[in-house]
Amino acid sequence: MRDVNVLEGNVVAKEGMKVGIIASRFNEIIVSKLLGGAIDGLVRHGVEDRNITAAWVPGAFEIPVTAAKMAGSGKYDAVICVGAVIRGDTSHYDYVCSEVSKGVAQVGMSTGVPVLFGVITTENIEQAIARAGSKAGNKGYDCALSAIEMVNLLEQM
Numbered sequence: 001m002r003d004v005n006v007l008e009g010n011v012v013a014k015e016g017m018k019v020g021i022i023a024s025r026f027n028e029i030i031v032s033k034l035l036g037g038a039i040d041g042l043v044r045h046g047v048e049d050r051n052i053t054a055a056w057v058p059g060a061f062e063i064p065v066t067a068a069k070m071a072g073s074g075k076y077d078a079v080i081c082v083g084a085v086i087r088g089d090t091s092h093y094d095y096v097c098s099e100v101s102k103g104v105a106q107v108g109m110s111t112g113v114p115v116l117f118g119v120i121t122t123e124n125i126e127q128a129i130a131r132a133g134s135k136a137g138n139k140g141y142d143c144a145l146s147a148i149e150m151v152n153l154l155e156q157m
């Protein structure tokens, strides 16, 4: 490749990195696994337990307002959002998923704080289980590593 400048964040947490995690309680049996995966990923890559703060909200729809509060507080280098939205019998699923994804993205862009979207949106419980620590991995863990990478990348800009 030509001799260009390439910026990339590594996945080793900077000294004193502080992370907020927002977990939605709806489908808690799934979300607790996502939360555990996020914490595991952060700690394994150098974030200290005492620098991780987790907050429970009722459902995924309450994540964006909480993310705005966390990201806007100046206390956190990154915010990870984990939840599980599983389709039911009505169109409620579509509205929840749409607003949560848009809201989380908006918080990141408006604050400049990396806000990671670890809310799984599935057609059924089997798909959710697969993404919460079984055959499709753990989306919470994945978001932890992405949070560290994004903090390290944005600090270079």
Ligand SMILES: Nc1c(NC[C@H](O)[C@H](O)[C@H](O)CO)[nH]c(=O)[nH]c1=O
Pocket: 024, 025, 026, 027, 058, 059, 060, 061, 062, 083, 084, 085, 086, 087, 096
């Ligand atoms: N059906 C799911 C919900 N619904 C609840 C909403 O997120 C919200 O708490 C309520 O509409 C009150 O504002 N939430 C999930 O996280 N997952 C679902 O599958």
Ligand SMILES: CC(=O)[C@@H](O)COP(=O)(O)O
Pocket: 085, 086, 087, 088, 089, 090, 091, 092, 093, 094, 096
């Ligand atoms: C994602 C939801 O809001 C959904 O679980 C609610 O179920 P229903 O559409 O049957 O009311």
